[in-house]
Amino acid sequence: MKLTKKDIASLVCIHEDRAVSIYLWQDSPYGIPVVVKTLRQGSFSAHEVQRLANEYAILQDLHIPGIRRVYERLILDGQPALVMEYIPGETLKKAFVEERRPLVENLAAAISIARSLAELRRVGIVHRN
Numbered sequence: 001m002k003l004t005k006k007d008i009a010s011l012v013c014i015h016e017d018r019a020v021s022i023y024l025w026q027d028s029p030y031g032i033p034v035v036v037k038t039l040r041q042g043s044f045s046a047h048e049v050q051r052l053a054n055e056y057a058i059l060q061d062l063h064i065p066g067i068r069r070v071y072e073r074l075i076l077d078g079q080p081a082l083v084m085e086y087i088p089g090e091t092l093k094k095a096f097v098e099e100r101r102p103l104v105e106n107l108a109a110a111i112s113i114a115r116s117l118a119e120l121r122r123v124g125i126v127h128r129n
Contacts, residue, residue, distance in 0.1 A: 005077050008036060015091075016040070019048050024086060030071060033086040039079060052080050058125060059084075066116030 011023035014035070021038050028034045039048050059070040069085040089095070092113075096106060120126070 003036070003074055003076060003081075005079075008038065008076060008081075011036065019044060020052075025083075028083075030083075033088075034071060035084050035086045036074075036081055037084055038076065038081040041079070049080055052082060056082055062123070062125075064116055064119045064123075066112055067120065 008023055011025055013021055014024045015022040019040060021040055023036045023038070024033060025036055026033045037052070039052060053073075056070055056073045059067070063069065068087060070082050071085070072083040074081045074083060092109075095101065096109060
């Protein structure tokens with residue numbers, strides 16, 4: 001697929017940290033909303049490029065509930081990017097730290113996360129954050 005930085009500029013940024021920006025692509029050619037994960041301009045190193053490549057290599061054939069799927073690896077004007085599954089909802093921080101939830105909801109979320117992490121571990125992947 002051909003995507004340019006100009007195309008990215010027209011998308012809504014839904015997350016940004018020191019290393020990456022994540023954009024929501026509602027009208028994607030995949031027929032569903034997806035996200036485009038890019039390294040932040042001017043703030044990435046060879047290590048960050050390798051991390052993104054590793055993320056793609058690990059996720060490309062992985063289909064685990066609760067783990068975002070990756071659809072494609074792109075180069076945008078020389079900058080690496082990933083096209084990934086869009087999972088709507090709140091961040092864990094917002095849903096369970098900033099807002100109070102009933103204990104039963106917290107436990108259900110914890111069980112779901114634990115199952116996903118256990119499945120990652122079963123296939124030999126250790127998630128470190």
